[in-house]
Amino acid sequence: MVASSSSTDRAKRRLDPIQLSHQLSERARQFTLEIVNETGSTNTDLITRWRTQQDEFSRPLARLAYSQTQGRGRLGRSWLGLSGNALLFSIAYLIPRPIHELAGLSLATGTALLAGLRTLPLAEPQRLALKWPNDVLLDGAKLAGILIETAWHTPASSAAVIGIGLNLYGEDTLAQHLDELKSSSPRINQPAALARLLPTLSMTDTFAALLNALAAMLTRFSVEGFAPFQDAWNAAHAYAGKRVTLLEGGLASTHGIALGIDSIGRLLLESESGIKPIASGDLSLRLSPTEDSAQKSCSEPGE
DSSP states (O other): OOHHHHHHHHHHSSSSSHHHHHHHHHGGGGEEEEEEEESSSSHHHHHHHHHHOOGOOOEEEEEEEEEEEOBBOGOBOOOOOOOTTTTEEEEEEESSGGGGGGGHHHHHHHHHHHHHTTOOSSGGGGGEEETHHHHHETEEEEEEEEEEEEEESSSSSOOOOOEEEEESSSSHHHHHHHHHTTTTTTTOOOOOOOTTOTTTTTHHHHHHHHHHHHHHHHHHHHHOOSSGGGGHHTBBTTTTOEEEEETTEEEEEEEEEEEEETTTOEEEEEEEEEEEEEETTTTEEHHHHHHHHHHHHHTTOOO
């Protein structure tokens, strides 16, 4: 019997553990995998458990939820991911580095997401790019976000939780939901979904590709820190050479030209006073209005 198109579509939007096991690398197979239908926040789940049961995470752990009711992004913002349309997961990983040496981890994670996505048969992978400090863009719109938190740390190690939300399908539906929120959250970015580049994508294939890349990145970051990922991030920098505005508390604080990042992940911003390294902190980055208009006119689907 041939499966109906609707049942095939549902299968693509769920994780197949058996198929996944055949696609994972040796490093990625070391992760304990948890799958739940719904939770508040996978980041909160792992942080809460790790703070109360430190010995539970003897192996790295990945927790995936089909729906999050309290998904979070940077700066206390909400992350909206619709069930079946988004890949929502968090990783708990003990990094043998003190907390001050985790600088650049969100950027290294971005390079890993990009590397993983590019192993998929995407139509035009060059349309993917990275935005400082924690976003993956597709045609200039937000495809994925990254949230790094720590459950605890010692002078020798840090219990890191890496949260990732990536839009797979339902771009128009998500955009409509976000439009309804704009009156209270005017800084919400336009969303994009990976189906733009791969209409037949499946959650299983995508998650396998990302977990393989993240496992390799975390192994290297644990030993070498961020420096080995600097060139890869700069090569995919969405705003390289463009005029940008830094926002602090929602208000413009600094203007300049984004040059790239340094070896610890700081944004190098050129202004009239010279080149200044910017640490992420509570800052957000936006294209200046003239750059934003030019980019939108050049990135319409089909062009």
